[in-house]
Amino acid sequence: AADLGLVPGIPLFGGCSDHATAMLGTGCIRPGDAHIYMGTSAWLAAATSEDDPLPGRMPSPVPGLRYHFYDTDSGGSCIDYLLNTFYTDEMKLGADVYTLMNQEVLTALEEEDENVLFLPFLTGASAPISNTTVRASLLNLTRSTKRRHIALAVMQGVCFNLRWMRDIHRERNGWNPNFLRGIGGGMASEVFAQMLADVLDTPFTPLENPRFAGNLGLQSCIEVGLGKVKDFTVLDDVVTCGKTYVPRPGYQKRYNRMYECYRESYRSLEDMYRKLNETNG
Secondary structure (H helix, E strand, O other): OOOOOOOOOOOOOOOOOHHHHHHHHOOOOOOOEEEEEEOOOEEEEEEEEOOOOOOOOEEOOOOOEEEEEEEEOOOHHHHHHHHHHHOHHHHHOOOOHHHHHHHHHHHHHOOOOOOOEEEOOEOEEOOOOOEOOOOOEEEOOOOOOOHHHHHHHHHHHHHHHHHHHHHHHHHHHOOOOOEEEEEOHHHHOHHHHHHHHHHHOOOEEEEOOHHHHHHHHHHHHHHHHHOOOOOHHHHHHOOOEOOOEOOOHHHHHHHHHHHHHHHHHHHHHHHHHHHHHOOOO
16 A cells, blocks of 8 residues: 555455456355356356365355356357357348347257257367367258357357356265356346256356446455445345246257267367367477
């Protein structure tokens, strides 16, 4: 404070990382609370007690709490790539390409003859696997493949990657969250939110204002630091949830089959990615 030349008496706070403030902004302040972020990147975070046999590797701003954290650099950036590559004409005309994409995804969901896969590793992967040479791929294209089938594959690929994170977490720590909330710009898509609930087979609730969870979390840090509120339980009355999406049984068979193909595709291509993208010594 002295080095910055601040007037004596001005409160000075150390900040949190984006996922730490997101833990607060989603109300994940007790063991078992969990959320998913879908912005440019994507992550899954689940709170745990520091006294648990397998506590999370990240310290929460809430005393005594930690959280498990799985993130990947390619989340909403995959949707941006899809739109900037396959919807350029509509973008030039100023059309609402997000609504158009969502409508096409819903149409493609009803067509069972196209099974396109997308591996969403545009910039490598940090979770659910750590691999700097892996890249994104579209698989199983045919002459009848249309843009809507590719849009569905991209959205499914992001969901499958989050399910893979969830499965790793479940194998290590179990999976019975108090709730699973959603934040980030990607949560503006009801189609994506419903698909995520179906793929994870878990009720899923985006926040009413999913873009501002981090701001809300940081505000709570300041209020606690200034003594304006007693502790972080103030968030119970501040965090506002939107619609809860419930898994639909009719989609489980399809998603389970495609998810297994998705994971097997990565294993089959792992060595080829390495050969194509490793730096020559």
